[in-house]
Amino acid sequence: MAGVVAARDGRRVEMDVTSVGEPGGRSGVPAGPTPGKDAGGTSPGTPVGQTASAVREEPAARAVPGWAFRRSGAVSGGAPAERAAPRVAQPSMGPASAVLPGAASGPGLGPGLGLGAASVRSSARTLTSSIPSTRSTSSANSATLRRRQGAVPDTPAVAGMLDGVRRRLAESGADPTPARVAQALREQGRVLGDAEILGAAEQLRSELVGSGPLEPLLADPSVTDVLVSAPDRVWVDRGGGLELAPVAFPDAGAVRRLAQRLATVAGRRLDDARPWVDARLPDGTRLHAVLPPVAVDCTCLSLRVVRPRAFTLDELAAAGTVPPGGDRVLCALVRARLSFLVSGGTGSGKTTLLSALLGLVGPDERIVLAEDSAELRPDHAHVVRLEARPANQEGAGLVTLEDLVRQALRMRPDRLVVGEVRGPEVAHLLAALNTGHSGCGTVHANAAADVPARLEALGTAAGLDRAALHSQLAAALSVVLHLVRDRTGRRRIAEVHVLERDPSGLVRTVPALRWGAEAFVAERGWPRLRELLRAAGLEERAAARETQR
Incomplete structure (x- = not known):
């Protein structure tokens, strides 16, 4: 030719x-x-x-x-x-290189x-x-x-x-x-x-x-x-x-x-x-x-861009996302099967941290992921990934995140994970976490203290009144990990909060650990978090060495 x-x-x-x-x-x-x-x-x-x-x-x-x-x-x-x-x-610009x-x-x-x-x-x-x-x-x-x-x-x-x-x-x-x-x-x-x-x-x-x-x-x-x-x-x-x-x-x-x-x-x-x-x-x-x-x-x-593999907790610790010694606290959090949320702004690294933590789940556990857009890629042998789907041009075929959470509950999950909690699915997630399932997810929030109010707003859209949502929230979630991205672009865990219910019946967060100059610094919620982590074998003396009082 x-x-x-x-x-x-x-x-x-x-x-x-x-x-x-x-x-x-x-x-x-x-x-x-x-x-x-x-x-x-x-x-x-x-x-x-x-x-x-x-x-x-x-x-x-x-x-x-x-x-x-x-x-x-x-x-x-x-x-x-x-x-x-x-x-x-x-x-190459040679005469024989016109390929x-x-x-x-x-x-x-x-x-x-x-x-x-x-x-x-x-x-x-x-x-x-x-x-x-x-x-x-x-x-x-x-x-x-x-x-x-x-x-x-x-x-x-x-x-x-x-x-x-x-x-x-x-x-x-x-x-x-x-x-x-x-x-x-x-x-x-x-x-x-x-x-x-x-x-x-x-x-x-x-x-x-x-x-x-x-x-x-x-x-x-x-x-x-x-x-x-x-x-x-x-x-x-x-x-x-x-x-x-x-x-x-x-x-x-x-x-x-x-x-x-x-x-x-x-x-x-x-x-x-x-x-x-x-x-x-x-x-x-x-x-x-x-x-x-x-x-x-x-x-x-x-x-x-979603990379084909998740980063390990060791890599994130080396990157400065997790403070020195903080990786032991996070490992204990996962081993204790505590339900938690990772909060933060857009681009703060919520999905990256959650993927790394899911890689610490025991190999005998089954993880079921429900995501609006599949981004989580945990390094785990037994993961089931579900992704929402928009309606076609005729308006049919819609699969919502709420639908996925309902289906995930019928798939015998040991860990139920919602990639991003941002709609009516919060009601099904809280209900699932109150029936013996362990779970986690991410949520957009400006600070860890804002998470209860954020979930309250989402629950209202799902038809939950304020009292009912706080009752379920108090029994469903234990910890909030909050990520920030500073002016230099560095992503890091800024604070760790525990959830507790006040005399009025509303749930609020209490700071347990915050990022200090070099490591986590213990706050007034640390005794409560330490008590929760004891179930994972993190002894009080060892945990105390990981924080600066």
């Missing part, structure tokens, strides 16, 4: 793209013989797998996202002493998301029907950012070619595989340089079967959140707070297309009639997007 027409040294050269993505195939071989190697060090006829590896970098060594390791020499402020910027692979980056790996969404290309085929027309022309001039800042990350050159020839290729692929309705992208490029019949061919192919691949400019960010193991508020305003959180990332989209239409395609992959609808979506992608990444005009300036895209 004829290949992409390229210009090199004033001559027209046809690049063979027939076998792109095929096992053992060749890619980027000039039609005429070219002795030796090119300037980029790539021999003519290099196998696809070898050439592709030259334009893709191996991800950095795995790091715990958002947690500063004291033992590894990092600063305790929540970020390593020297943090490297996200790396972007630079393609499609990522061709050897087959179809997929590329680093970070791992979504199949077939899942976006049915929405190709929808995603390109309102594509604005890329001939529109981007801001100087956006252009600078794209050049910095090695994006396709901003030339009228390339802009027109990309528009034509997008429409061609949308009309065909076929899977946008690398080979078909190359075919569409060839059919444009434009004379382009090798660098433009590589840039155009990579940009189209990332737009159609990848995550676009966000790929290097999602592949970074230290990244926990990626937020897009404008084409040239991409923010990333690596545990030290939000920072502007050196990436950009060509225009607002590119942000919209990516959001719609990711929603389609998640099996959800995102269009003018339904301008927002909250879903989970196949790899666990949480997706939230809002389209204009609800989002006034540009499509807003939020991605919460």
Whole structure:
């Protein structure tokens, strides 16, 4: 098959793209013989797998996202002493290197998301029907950012070619595989340089079967959140707070297309009639997007990256999330089978801490998780995970968190876990914890002392009056662990409270431990907590050594 027409040294050269993505195939071989190697060090006829590896970098060594390791020499402020910027692979520009980056790996969404290309085929027309022309001039800042990350050159020839290729692929309705992208490029019949061919192919691949400019960010193991508020305003959180990332989209239409395609992959609808979506992608990444005009300036895209494994309590202690000696108190809390809640604000590390604590549950116990969006990944041999489901376009098929809690009670749980208590399910959770089940969960609250009032508000929505809720709360829960995220981005356990009922019948929290200068400091609720922990074998003398009186 004829290949992409390229210009090199004033001559027209046809690049063979027939076998792109095929096992053992060749890619980027000039039609005429070219002795030796090119300037980029790539021999003519290099196998696809070898050439592709030259334009893709191996991800950095795995790091715990958002947690500063004291033992590894990092600063305790929540970020390593020297943090490297996200790396972007630079393609080889030699004359024989015009292969499609990522061709050897087959179809997929590329680093970070791992979504199949077939899942976006049915929405190709929808995603390109309102594509604005890329001939529109981007801001100087956006252009600078794209050049910095090695994006396709901003030339009228390339802009027109990309528009034509997008429409061609949308009309065909076929899977946008690398080979078909190359075919569409060839059919444009434009004379382009090798660098433009590589840039155009990579940009189209990332737009159609990848995550676009966000790929290097999602592949970074230290990244926990990626937020897009404008084409040239991409923010990333690596545990030290939000920072502007050196990436950009060509225009607002590119942000919209990516959001719609990711929603389609998640099996959800995102269009003018339904301008927002909250879903989970196949790899666990949480997706939230809002389209204009609800989002006034540009499509807003939020991605919460869920890593494939939970961090251990030792890792969190080394990171400074748990104070010295505090891990023994938490271990005793789990061994004593006390029911507890982890409270805190958004991004404070509630899910991370809860996953680590569930990993301490005995191997002979059965854990049943009920979550609105599956995020908990405890390192435990016997875990059952249930996830809520929204209604379909016809309004049928809704499965709420309240439904999941009811079903979980029929699955013989030793530990019933609600990922986030935020609605009527609080009534079923408290009822379950009053029938011999041990359980835990997370809740949004500004302080541990605010948790009873927060649960009271949720119980009212479930039809529980104040007296009934406090009666169940007093018998159901024992401890509240409250997390904060300070100005440096460091996440830590700020305080541990126990629950007690006052003479009026209302439940209030009493501080038992708080984070001091170096360790937990005992407060007036510590004797009560120590009494509860004795059931786990944490002797009074040993426990006293873990606190500063």
